[in-house]
Amino acid sequence: GNSVTQMEGPVTLSEEAFLTINCTYTATGYPSLFWYVQYPGEGLQLLLKATKADDKGSNKGFEATYRKETTSFHLEKGSVQVSDSAVYFCALKGSGAGSYQLTFGKGTKLSVIP
Amino acid sequence: DVKVTQSSRYLVKRTGEKVFLECVQDMDHENMFWYRQDPGLGLRLIYFSYDVKMKEKGDIPEGYSVSREKKERFSLILESASTNQTSMYLCASRWDAAYNTEAFFGQGTRLTVV
Numbered sequence: 208g209n210s211v212t213q214m215e216g217p218v219t220l221s222e223e224a225f226l227t228i229n230c231t232y233t234a235t236g237y238p239s240l241f242w243y244v245q246y247p248g249e250g251l252q253l254l255l256k257a258t259k260a261d262d263k264g265s266n267k268g269f270e271a272t273y274r275k276e277t278t279s280f281h282l283e284k285g286s287v288q289v290s291d292s293a294v295y296f297c298a299l300k301g302s303g304a305g306s307y308q309l310t311f312g313k314g315t316k317l318s319v320i321p
Numbered sequence: 322d323v324k325v326t327q328s329s330r331y332l333v334k335r336t337g338e339k340v341f342l343e344c345v346q347d348m349d350h351e352n353m354f355w356y357r358q359d360p361g362l363g364l365r366l367i368y369f370s371y372d373v374k375m376k377e378k379g380d381i382p383e384g385y386s387v388s389r390e391k392k393e394r395f396s397l398i399l400e401s402a403s404t405n406q407t408s409m410y411l412c413a414s415r416w417d418a419a420y421n422t423e424a425f426f427g428q429g430t431r432l433t434v435v
Contacts, residue, residue: 243426250325250411250426251364296363307352307371308379309413309424313363 209234213297213312220287220319228282228315230271230297238299240264240273240280241309245294254282254295287319324348327412327427334434340399342430344412351417353395354424355379355387358409370395402434 214229232238239258243251255264260275269284280297297312328343346353352371356364356379366379368387376387384406388396395414399406412427 248428250428251413252426253423256423307377308354308366308369310366311356311364313361 209238209299209301209310211297211299211310211312213295213315215313215315216294217316217318220317222289222319222321223286224319226282226284226287226291226317228295228297228317230280230282230312232278232280232297232299234278234299234301236302237275238301240271241298241300242269242271242280242282243296243298243311245296245314247293251296287317289319289321292317292319325412325414325425325427327410327430329430330428332430332432334399334402334432336403336434338399338402338434340402340432340434342397342399342410342412342432344395344397344414344427345393346395346414346425347393348414348416348425349392350414350425351392352415352424353389354413354415355385355395355397356411356413357381358411358429364411367397402432404434406432407434408432 210233241256242254244254245251255266257264257273263272271282294314294316296314298309325346354369355367370376370389386398410430413424415424416422
């Protein structure tokens with residue numbers, strides 16, 4: 208079956224530091240890949256996505272590139288802010304017929320300190 | 322804006338009670354999902370529905386059932402609540418799986434079973 212593995216947290220960074228959260232996946236075919244973010248007390252919201260190999264998703268200064276050769280979709284941001292403190296989830300959706308569900312990683316909690 | 326509304330933010334129920342968690346979406350989405358979120362385990366899919374009256378088991382359906390009588394509403398039912406069902410429950414909806422459209426999440430219901 209499909210699976211997503213992301214780096215364990217929590218991650219604590221100083222403001223303006225560089226962020227990388229690693230995500231690798233196992234899936235057959237050509238899955239779509241997503242990063243979701245969950246701010247304290249809220250539900251999840253889509254941060255960015257990529258639907259085919261070599262696509263780069265980007266939003267709010269975050270980027271991730273779909274690397275089929277390494278089955279990875281690492282999240283990066285050049286300069287984090289305190290407002291980026293949240294839990295980040297990597298997810299995939301399979302490409303086969305009837306593939307409805309999203310499979311999530313366990314989440315990585317990011318804390319950014321001033 | 323798409324809105325996914327869960328009926329309660331916080332619930333406290335007694336062991337053995339029948340519990341209903343309600344979710345309503347306002348964008349005519351085909352697919353709806355129930356997840357539970359637990360620390361260290363991420364999001365796990367309980368059930369999903371790809372159309373009215375249609376449902377499929379997810380990864381952890383035991384102890385739960387669902388109902389989708391109308392397109393906009395997807396209910397999660399705990400037939401006899403147990404303490405190991407204490408968790409955060411998240412509802413999500415999506416227009417159509419085939420187009421890899423974004424899944425929208427509600428704010429979650431934190432259920433405590435005592």
